Amino acid sequence: MNEKKNREPLFHIVKRGEMPWYKAWGIRAIALIAALVICGIITQAVTGDNPIQVYITMFLGNFGTPRRFWVLLQEMAILLCVSLAMTPAFRMRFWNIGGEGQVMIGCLATAACMICLGNKLPAPLLVICMVIASVGAGAVWGFIPAFFKAKWNTNETLFTLMMNYVAIQIVAFFVIVWESPKGSGKIGIINQQSMAGWFPTIGNNKYLLNIIIVAVITVLMYIYMNYSKHGYELAVVGESEQTARYVGINVSRVIMRTMLLSGAICGLAGLLLVAGTNHTVTTTLAGGRGFTAVMVCWLAKFNPIGMIFTSFLLEFLGNGANQISTRFGLNQSFGDIITGIIIFFIIGSEFFINYRLNFRKKAEEAK
Amino acid sequence: MKMKKIVALAASAVMALSLAACGGSSSTGTAESKAETAAESAGTAAETTGTKVDKSKLKVGFIFLHDENSTYDLNFINAAKTAAKDLGLSDDQIVLKTNVPEGQECYDTAADLADEGCNIVFADSFGHEDYMIQAAKEFPNVQFCHATGTKAHTEGLDNYHNAFASIYEGRYLAGVAAGEKLNSMIKEGKIKEDEAKIGYVGAFTYAEVISGYTSFFLGARSICPSATMEVTFTGSWYDETAEKEAANKLISDKCVLISQHADSMGAPTACETAGVPDVSYNGSTVDACPNTYIISSRIDWAPYYEYAIGAVIDGQKIDADWVGDLKTKSVQLTDLNDKAAAEGTQDKIDEAMKGLEDGSIHVFDTSTFTVTVDESKKLNLNAKVDDKGHLTSYMADVDTDEAYKGDTEAVSDGYFHESEYRSAPYFDVQIDGITLLDTNFGS
Numbered sequence: 001m002n003e004k005k006n007r008e009p010l011f012h013i014v015k016r017g018e019m020p021w022y023k024a025w026g027i028r029a030i031a032l033i034a035a036l037v038i039c040g041i042i043t044q045a046v047t048g049d050n051p052i053q054v055y056i057t058m059f060l061g062n063f064g065t066p067r068r069f070w071v072l073l074q075e076m077a078i079l080l081c082v083s084l085a086m087t088p089a090f091r092m093r094f095w096n097i098g099g100e101g102q103v104m105i106g107c108l109a110t111a112a113c114m115i116c117l118g119n120k121l122p123a124p125l126l127v128i129c130m131v132i133a134s135v136g137a138g139a140v141w142g143f144i145p146a147f148f149k150a151k152w153n154t155n156e157t158l159f160t161l162m163m164n165y166v167a168i169q170i171v172a173f174f175v176i177v178w179e180s181p182k183g184s185g186k187i188g189i190i191n192q193q194s195m196a197g198w199f200p201t202i203g204n205n206k207y208l209l210n211i212i213i214v215a216v217i218t219v220l221m222y223i224y225m226n227y228s229k230h231g232y233e234l235a236v237v238g239e240s241e242q243t244a245r246y247v248g249i250n251v252s253r254v255i256m257r258t259m260l261l262s263g264a265i266c267g268l269a270g271l272l273l274v275a276g277t278n279h280t281v282t283t284t285l286a287g288g289r290g291f292t293a294v295m296v297c298w299l300a301k302f303n304p305i306g307m308i309f310t311s312f313l314l315e316f317l318g319n320g321a322n323q324i325s326t327r328f329g330l331n332q333s334f335g336d337i338i339t340g341i342i343i344f345f346i347i348g349s350e351f352f353i354n355y356r357l358n359f360r361k362k363a364e365e366a367k
Numbered sequence: 368m369k370m371k372k373i374v375a376l377a378a379s380a381v382m383a384l385s386l387a388a389c390g391g392s393s394s395t396g397t398a399e400s401k402a403e404t405a406a407e408s409a410g411t412a413a414e415t416t417g418t419k420v421d422k423s424k425l426k427v428g429f430i431f432l433h434d435e436n437s438t439y440d441l442n443f444i445n446a447a448k449t450a451a452k453d454l455g456l457s458d459d460q461i462v463l464k465t466n467v468p469e470g471q472e473c474y475d476t477a478a479d480l481a482d483e484g485c486n487i488v489f490a491d492s493f494g495h496e497d498y499m500i501q502a503a504k505e506f507p508n509v510q511f512c513h514a515t516g517t518k519a520h521t522e523g524l525d526n527y528h529n530a531f532a533s534i535y536e537g538r539y540l541a542g543v544a545a546g547e548k549l550n551s552m553i554k555e556g557k558i559k560e561d562e563a564k565i566g567y568v569g570a571f572t573y574a575e576v577i578s579g580y581t582s583f584f585l586g587a588r589s590i591c592p593s594a595t596m597e598v599t600f601t602g603s604w605y606d607e608t609a610e611k612e613a614a615n616k617l618i619s620d621k622c623v624l625i626s627q628h629a630d631s632m633g634a635p636t637a638c639e640t641a642g643v644p645d646v647s648y649n650g651s652t653v654d655a656c657p658n659t660y661i662i663s664s665r666i667d668w669a670p671y672y673e674y675a676i677g678a679v680i681d682g683q684k685i686d687a688d689w690v691g692d693l694k695t696k697s698v699q700l701t702d703l704n705d706k707a708a709a710e711g712t713q714d715k716i717d718e719a720m721k722g723l724e725d726g727s728i729h730v731f732d733t734s735t736f737t738v739t740v741d742e743s744k745k746l747n748l749n750a751k752v753d754d755k756g757h758l759t760s761y762m763a764d765v766d767t768d769e770a771y772k773g774d775t776e777a778v779s780d781g782y783f784h785e786s787e788y789r790s791a792p793y794f795d796v797q798i799d800g801i802t803l804l805d806t807n808f809g810s
Binding site: 065067172180188192279332 | 434435462463464465466468469470471475478479482483493494496497498500501517571572573574576577602764767768769771795
């Protein structure tokens with residue numbers, strides 16, 4: 001009776017203070033396990049396949065053979081590269097969702113060099129041209145929306161998004177210019193015989209160079225964000241433009257400078273995609289990485305080192321989903337469902353890291 | 368350091384889970400991993416051409432661009448399953464990889480299949496070709512077969528092969544059905560003789576598409592001499608909205624019959640809504656379009672799969688270019704829909720089919736069409752014509768090169784020899800009577 005009178009809600013939500021890292025990661029681990037259990041139940045219910053088998057398949061899809069492991073690292077490296085590019089802009093609260101376009105234009109610039117200069121320049125000179133062209137093209141593509149934002153305060157989200165479509169249509173145009181055979185709408189592998197402009201293989205490994213390049217960028221970005229004056233400035237701009245102005249930071253300059261960097265690294269990712277692996281350009285070459293990168297950044301809270309883990313997670317799930325669809329003859333959508341559930345739980349766990357639920361009973365005990 | 372520990376922790380947690388799984392209940396789990404390692408070792412020791420392969424140890428890999436939701440890929444997936452069944456291969460012996468893009472992923476997948484111990488790998492999409500070649504160079508003991516490709520005869524690799532079918536014959540026969548329909552519409556007074564205009568939704572202005580719509584048109588005109596045709600392009604192999612819009616555009620342009628060469632249901636459903644008869648492709652669309660679907664032509668890939676896999680089993684060489692036809696049952700017509708087709712269509716089709724099989728009819732018989740050569744419009748520059756406009760010579764671009772150079776004389780004995788100098792079509796002549804509304808390539 002008494003209880004009814006003083007009825008409290010079942011629980012209330014309280015903001016947590018700083019949490020030690022092991023506790024935070026413990027919560028994340030619990031979320032992952034919970035996600036796996038839920039996915040297991042759904043797998044069993046919907047397909048009748050043994051969920052443990054499904055997880056083993058997922059694991060083998062990534063680590064089953066040395067090749068799969070290298071492919072995983074390579075895919076991870078490219079995604080991480082695009083994510084690293086987005087990080088400074090996001091830290092500045094500049095919502096750059098134009099990564100896709102910036103990568104595409106980098107791809108196109110690289111392919112253009114390979115096609116037009118392929119057999120005319122010596123290899124080192126050609127590679128230098130490709131680097132300058134791709135990085136430059138990406139930087140310009142990032143700079144345009146930043147310039148408009150800085151000068152006229154245009155909406156960067158819409159602007160960068162629209163720049164994606166412009167880039168994709170420009171690529172579509174050049175695919176037709178360079179298509180082979182005629183009318184097919186495909187360029188095919190560029191310089192397949194001469195391999196002009198292809199990145200060299202280190203030892204026997206096609207992907208090692210890409211991975212090393214991205215590893216170096218990761219370290220540099222970590223230093224840039226945490227220990228450089230630029231990194232500090234863009235963090236201040238992100239926290240409060242007013243404060244930044246007050247302390248004498250030139251906000252428009254920081255915006256433009258940061259987006260130049262952001263676009264340049266995206267252009268570099270395009271270079272890796274074309275010269276390092278695909279050796280062609282298509283309208284779908286960026287493969288949505290510009291958008292996936294947003295998730296990678298957010299999940300890792302813009303920490304370059306944390307992004308290694310999140311990009312690994314996303315690629316691991318993607319490759320695993322592919323392997324599931326092959327091994328069990330299921331539609332790929334099923335793998336995507338599992339991936340979706342796991343990501344949902346991981347994002348959800350952030351709530352429990354930031355907030356605590358105080359249950360009624362607990363509250364009474366506290367009294 | 369912290370991060371390393373965490374990653375290690377998380378990794379070991381996952382490992383522990385999967386280990387627990389193995390030790391737990393499932394004996395199949397270990398069996399599978401055993402199978403995988405066994406397959407790996409088999410892969411390195413795969414038999415070379417000339418050596419027979421034990422059928423029970425054979426493994427076949429398939430690479431598809433999309434999954435069963437695309438009519439194009441569904442056609443290949445069904446063929447793969449049929450071939451495996453006919454050859455008596457178990458489910459473990461075929462590996463189907465769906466949703467493989469036309470990029471490095473294709474190479475990675477092909478190499479992965481070779482790692483898994485596949486003796487032969489098939490890919491189904493045009494853009495896979497270069498990556499299949501790359502894999503073929505790296506795995507000389509594995510056969511790589513690519514449908515619709517153009518480069519096998521110039522690459523000179525022993526283990527890389529192209530295949531296609533004389534689908535232009537199927538299109539010609541489907542065209543006969545269309546011609547019959549036009550004739551019956553004229554007879555019923557629905558349209559006048561000079562209004563017998565066909566609309567065609569194409570994907571790209573690519574030889575495969577040009578060969579397809581021209582053979583379809585010639586089939587229709589062999590029955591209905593006043594027929595004309597308008598073609599529009601979507602610039603994509605699969606774009607449901609664009610195909611639907613394209614069909615609607617043609618219908619509003621007074622086309623009285625529609626056909627298409629693109630892979631979605633866009634055009635057929637637009638026809639059903641507008642009540643315009645449609646000749647379909649890749650398979651019957653009668654379920655979605657019961658009132659307007661007439662007939663459909665498609666390539667059955669099972670005969671090729673059975674041929675190539677059989678060759679591996681017997682240790683025979685696979686042809687660099689293989690072309691299936693009506694006799695191999697690679698070119699198929701789906702059931703005629705009596706509700707939409709004209710009476711007596713089947714007889715006419717049978718008659719034409721007989722003619723094609725015994726060689727009395729050639730689809731690209733140069734006396735049945737005229738060609739205009741126009742230097743200023745860059746039209747048909749590879750063609751030579753007589754004073755009546757009939758083709759006397761055509762240098763086709765059979766060997767793929769960036770300059771699109773015509774390299775092979777394709778006209779002799781009074782007809783254009785399609786799919787003889789390589790498996791993929793190379794007929795790209797713009798003939799009179801067909802109007803291209805656009806050459807829209809955009810994506």
